[in-house]
Amino acid sequence: MTDYVVLFPADDEAAWLAGSEADHQATYDTDAEFARLLTEAGGAITGGAGLGPSSAARTLRRTDEGVAVTDGPYAETVEQMSGFFLVTCDDHDALVEAARVLTRSHPVVEVRPVEE
Template structure:
């Protein structure tokens, strides 16, 4: 089986924070539906996490000159932040893509990448 990461790079964190428990449950239900669809196609979720944009977060940057800089907050140099991800195993990429389409009902962008084995 091939392993993939399924990422959510465009979720609106302010909208999530302002959401109700029912709003959050609707997202969790869609994520659970993805899991059921993936399992029915021979795949499995093997890991994952939701990532917060908290004040306690720190970003560690190591530079080529051996210096290290620690800053407050997840300030990656990108326009988008990853709000969460699943690690999945699946034999057929097309089956994963089919199952992942349901995720777009809760996540505006779903990015799927194979995990490189070293």
């Protein structure tokens, strides 16, 4: 089986925090549908997590003077990396097809192979 990471790099944290339980449940239901479709394609979710608030994040960047540490991942945007799934699947096209459902709740879904 090939390992992949499915990333959610453009979710709006403020919209999530302002969302209702029904809004959150719709996202959870979409994620569950992805898991079902992936399983039907012979794959599996092997890990993953939602990420904590960007207010607790720190970014480290190498500069000419050393390393700069700043608050948050991207000071100039409201979009944040909100979470990820680790998955296995032998059929890349089937994985991408299953991941289409995730765009109902996540504006951008990135599927990347994990290098061994």
